[in-house]
Amino acid sequence: MTTRPDLKKLLTPQSIAIIGASTNITSISGQPLRLMLEAGYAGKLFPVNPNRPEVQGIKAYPNAQAIPEPCDVALVAVSAAQAPNALRDCGKAGIPFAVVLAGGFAETGKYGEAAQRALDAAIKESGVRVVGPNCIGVANIATRAFTAFGGALYDKSLEPGPVAVVSQSGGVGLSMMAHAHARGVDTRYLVSCGNEADLNFFDFVHTLLAQDDVSLVLAYLESSLEGKQLRELGKRALEVGKPIILLKVGNSGAGRRAAGSHTGKLTADYTLFKAAFKEGGFIEVTDLHEMADVAKLVLGGRWPKGRNIGVLTGSGGWGVMTAEAYERNGLHLPLPTPATVEKLRSVVAEYGTIGNPIDTTPVYGKQHEVLQIIVEEPNWDMLHVRSAGGPILKEWTPKFLDIAKRCEKPIIVGWAPVPGLDVEVKHELEKAGIYCPSFAADAGRALGLFTDFALKRQQLLARKNAGAARPVEKQSLELNGKGALAEHVSKQTLARYGICSTQEVLLTLDAILALNAAPVPFPVAVKLASADIPHKTEADAVRLNVRTLDELKAAAKTVVDNGKKHAPNARIDGISVQEMASGVEMILGAVNDPHFGPYVMVGLGGVLTEVLHDVSHRYAPITADDARDMLAELKGAKILDGYRGAPPADVDAIVDALVRLSCLISDHQDRIVEIDVNPLFVKAKGNGAVAADALIVLRET
C-alpha cells in the first residue's frame, strides 16, 4: 500500500496565498480572488503582487515570504517561466501546497520540455507538494476555497454535496460538476489534476474516498501507467463501498509487454483497464449524463441485492420499452410469485396483465395500490413504476413516498418528461431515494451499472466472511535461468500447482530408436524438447497422431533434424513422447504485466481466441467464482455445454486449473512473466482436463 500525503490543508485551506494575483478579474490570475470574494470564502486571503499594495481591495505582498503567517496553500497564477521561482518562494515561506495553473509544460511536447524540467527541479528543491501544472485548480464548494478558475464556479446555486470530482481534464471536470449539479448531484470537492508533476490522480481519489463527507467520486481518466495503483484504488473503493464513477478515454499509455508468446498478443492495453474496472469499485460510463444518472442511484441509498426487477406500467408501450431497456443492461424480469398474483387480482382490472411488466392498462388507476403489493414480492430486488405525469403524479407521490419509507429496495418512478413540469414532485421523490429517469434507456443503463457495483460489493463482503480458501499453498520452485523454460519443465512446474498435463516421457533419440514397445499408448505426439526452441511448431519440430513404432522412430528423427535446421546451436534436451489428448480445446494464460500485475486469461481455442479475441481476463489470484464468471463471459461458452453431440465438458476442471494457475503466477510474480497453456484439453464432465502443451517464461533479469 502506497503511503499517501495528508491533503487536508490543500482541500480545506484556512489561508491562501495567491501568487500573481491580478486586478484583471476576467484573467486566469484575477479570477480566483474575485471568485472567493464574491462567494464569501471565510479564510484568510493573501494576494502576492510585487507591483501593487492591494489587489481587488485586499492588501497585497511583494512575495510569499513577506506574508505575515504561513498559508495552507499557494495558488500560483504566474506564467510557466515564473512558476519555478514562485514555488521556491512558497517553499521558503513554509507553504506546504501549491496549485500551479499555467500551461506550457510537458503537455505541449517539445515546446514545454525545458519549462517542465525547471518546474520539476523547483518542486524537488522547494519541498512544496504541487497540484498541476496546466490545471484549473482545486475547489472546495463547502468553504468556497477556490484555488481555481473557470466559468462553472461563478454559479451561486452550487451547494456542497457528498460528491468529489477528480479530473485529468480541467474542462471536463468543470462540466462534470456543472452537469451533476443541474441534475441534483452536488459536488463538495473539485480537483483538476493537470500534468501531475507531483501529486496525481491516485493521491486525490484515495484521499477523498477516505473522507466522511464524500460518498462517491466522479472521475475522468485519460491515461495512466499506474495499473497497480489503479487496481489498489479500485479495491479501496469497493471496500469502503464508495463507487468511482469513471469516464476513461484515450488509449492507455501502458507499455506493451514484450512479444514472444501467444497469450500476450491477445491482450490489448484497454483490456487491462477493463479488468481493473471489473475487479474494483469502478463504474465505467461513457458520458456526463450517464455519470449523473448512476450518481443519483448511488446517492439514493437503495442498493439492489440481486438482478431481478419488476416493472409496473399503465401504458403497454412504455412497459415493453422499459423491460427491454433493463434486459439490455443485464437485469432480469422474472414473473411474480403466485401469492403476489393472487393479491393483485383484486386491484388490476380484468383486462389488465399481471405478469412482468404488470400492465394496469388502459387507464392509470391504482399504481400506488399495486406498488404496495409488489414491494413484498420476493422475486423482485427492484421495482420500476411507470406513472402519468402532471396531476396524477402529484396525487400519487405522497403514496409512493409512504410505501418507499417502508422498503429498502431501489424504486424507480418514470413518466413522460415535459420540460419545466413536475419539477417539485421529482425533487421530493428523489430526496426519498427514488430515482426518476426521463427515459427508459437511461434508466436501464444506470440501474444495470449500479447493480453490477452493488453485487460486487455484496460478493466482497460475503467473501470476507467466508475467508479466502485457495486450492494450493505457495510452492517453493527452482526457477533458475531466464526466458522460456522447456515444455517438460514448464509442465513439471504446473504439476507442482496441481495442473495436470498429458502423460509424457522424455527420451533421447537413441533411446527411441531402440524402443520395442510404445512408451505411452498410441496415438502419441512427438515433440522436440529444447529450451532454445520455445515455439516448436514454427520450427516444424512437432508430429501429431503418431500411431506405430516405426512412425515414432521416423518422427523422432525428423523433429531433431528440423530443430537443428531451425536453430543450429540449440541445446537439445531430448524428445518428448506424449499421449494425444482429446476434448474441448481451451487456452489458459497468465501474464505478469509490468504495470498492472499478474493476471490470468482464458479462451476457447482456435478462431474464437485468435480471430474473435473471445477471451476473458482477471487479475490473479482469483477464486473459483471468478473463474466461473470468466467462463460465462466467453461468447463461445455454449461449446462447453456439449457441442455437436459431445458430452458437457468438465467445467469444474477448467475452473480448478484457472484458479491454480492464478496462484502460480501470483506466488511467483518475481520470477515468472508469462505462462501459456495451449491447448488445455477439457474432457467430459468428471474426467478432468490436461495441458497438452505449456510454456513458462521467466524474467530476463
Place this chain on the structure above:
Amino acid sequence: MTTRPDLKKLLTPQSIAIIGASTNITSISGQPLRLMLEAGYAGKLFPVNPNRPEVQGIKAYPNAQAIPEPCDVALVAVSAAQAPNALRDCGKAGIPFAVVLAGGFAETGKYGEAAQRALDAAIKESGVRVVGPNCIGVANIATRAFTAFGGALYDKSLEPGPVAVVSQSGGVGLSMMAHAHARGVDTRYLVSCGNEADLNFFDFVHTLLAQDDVSLVLAYLESSLEGKQLRELGKRALEVGKPIILLKVGNSGAGRRAAGSHTGKLTADYTLFKAAFKEGGFIEVTDLHEMADVAKLVLGGRWPKGRNIGVLTGSGGWGVMTAEAYERNGLHLPLPTPATVEKLRSVVAEYGTIGNPIDTTPVYGKQHEVLQIIVEEPNWDMLHVRSAGGPILKEWTPKFLDIAKRCEKPIIVGWAPVPGLDVEVKHELEKAGIYCPSFAADAGRALGLFTDFALKRQQLLARKNAGAARPVEKQSLELNGKGALAEHVSKQTLARYGICSTQEVLLTLDAILALNAAPVPFPVAVKLASADIPHKTEADAVRLNVRTLDELKAAAKTVVDNGKKHAPNARIDGISVQEMASGVEMILGAVNDPHFGPYVMVGLGGVLTEVLHDVSHRYAPITADDARDMLAELKGAKILDGYRGAPPADVDAIVDALVRLSCLISDHQDRIVEIDVNPLFVKAKGNGAVAADALIVLRET
C-alpha cells in the same frame, strides 16, 4: 405495390363529428371537443349526444345521420359495446373515416374477443375506414384538428413542423411528439394506430411519406407480421429521402419458419427486422432523446457525403471524448491534408496540436478562424467544433453562421451545457442547420446513424444511375415435387445459376463395385444419394477422405446399408462420389420467409456460425456490394485474409456465389423455400469456391 387509401380527409378534416361528445371536459369523450375549441380549430364541429341539445356550448345532434352535412371524420368516443352501432350510424351518414378511441377489444386477450368481432363486422358493414380502436387518435397540429385526447395536446406552444409521428402505442406517441417539440423538432401529424382493426401503421406512414409537408417520420413499432410491407415502406422512404426514425420494441410476431434445415435455425425473427431496417430508409434508435437528436440532424439539411469527420477542440479532454464517441459509431477521423496543415500553422498556437482532433489548447482563441480553414479540407465530410459556452459562444456564433452559409457539410458545435444558458444562440445555430448536442456520446450516436442513412441514400442514387446488373439471367428450372431435393439435383440446380460444386459422379452400388480406377481423383467423399434422406450425416450415410479403390467399395456398401437402416423405404438414387475439397469453410443460405420474402445469409462454418451466430443477412436479390458488406459484417471476416499462414481466400468467388444464390431464390420464390450450401469451400484468391454439399427445399404445395 399495395394500393393505399387516400387519407387526406382523415389527416386534414374540414368537418368533424364527435360521437359521444361529453360535457365532462377531463374525460376521454370530453377532451377532444375541449381541445379543439381551446386551440381554435377552424373547421366545423358536430357533437353527437342523444341526451343533450348542446355540448360544451356547441349544438349537438342525436346521431350522425342527423348532422346536416357529411363530415370528413367521425371521432367515436363511446364505449366498446356502443362502438359498432356508432360506426354503422357513421356509415349511413356518409362519413368516410372514423377514429375509435375505446379500449377493451383484441388487446385485452380473451376478455375483448367478442367486442373485437362485433367491431370488425361493423367496419365491414359500414364501409367506414377506421383508425383504432384502443388508440389516442389522430391530431393535425397545423389545423388543430384533434380527433384525439391526451395531456400533451394541451400544450399551446405546439407548432406544426415537417415531422409526422406514427405510433403503435398512444402513450409513447404523445411522448415522442412532446419530447421532440421540447427539442425544437415540431410535429405536424400525430397518428396513434391502436389495434389496427382496419387502417394500419403502413397505411399511415406511406401516406405521410408522400406528403410535401412531411420531411421525416418518427415511428414506434411493436409488432408486425407484415415483413414485406415493412420492406416496401423502407424502400419508399429511401427513394424519397425521408427517413423513418424508428423505435422497434418487443418480439416480432413473425411466424417461425418450419424447422428441418440448418440455416433456418440460425435465423431469429428480430434478424429479419434488422435486415429490413438495414435495407431500407429506417434509422433505428433506442429511446426518445436519440430519436430527437437524429431528427435534428436530418432537419438541419446538411447531409454527409462520407464517414470522415474533423474535430476541432480547445480542451484536450473534450477532444478525446468527442473523437472516441464518433469512432464508436462508425465514423473516421483521418488527418488533414498537408495544405490544410500549412494554412493552420499561422492560426493555431505553437503548442497547439494540428491533427485530428485539432487542439487549439490551452486558451480558446480562434475557433472561427480555424473553422474557416477546415471547411475546405477535402479529407473531412463533417466538422465538429468544440466551443466554450457563454460570452465566447455568443461572440463566435455570427462567425460560425457566416462560414456555415457557404458550406454544405454537416457542422456540429458543442459546448458544456448549462441549463437555461445559451438557449438563444443554440436556437440561432440550429436554425442554420448546425447541430448543437449537449454530450459527445449523443453527438456520436446521432451522427453515426444519420450518416448510415445518408450514405445508403447516396448509394441508391448511384445504383439507379448505374443500372442493376445481375450476373445471371432468370433460368427456367424444372422444380417438380415438394420438400427436399436430392444433393445432386440441388447441385445441378445451383449449377444452372453458375454456382460450382465439387466434381462428382453419381453411380449405382454395382457400378462402384465393378470399378477398376477412381471415378474422380482420390481422396473422395462417398455419400448416399436419396431425396428421401436429406440429412445424410444423421443417417451415417457419408464417408469422407476415402483414399483407395478398396476403401471406396467398402464405403459405398456401408452408406447404402446405413441409409436403408435409417429409412427402410427410402428410394436410393445412387451413390455420389465426390472430390474432397479444401479451403475456408463457409455456409451460404437462402430462405424465402413467408412474411419478409426471400433473403440470403452467409457465415463462416463451425462454431462461428453455430455457437456465435456470426452470420449476416440481406434480402434477395443483392448486388456484389451488398455481398461484400455482408462479409465485412462477419466478426470472423479476418479468417478470409489468410488465417494461420493460409493464403487469402477467394473473396470474389464468395461474393459471386452469394449474388447468384440471391438471384436463384428471388427468381424462384414461388417454388423454393430454402437453399442450404454447407459447406462452401473457398480456395485461395483466384481459385474459386465450390459447394461440397447443397440442399434445396421446395414448397410443400
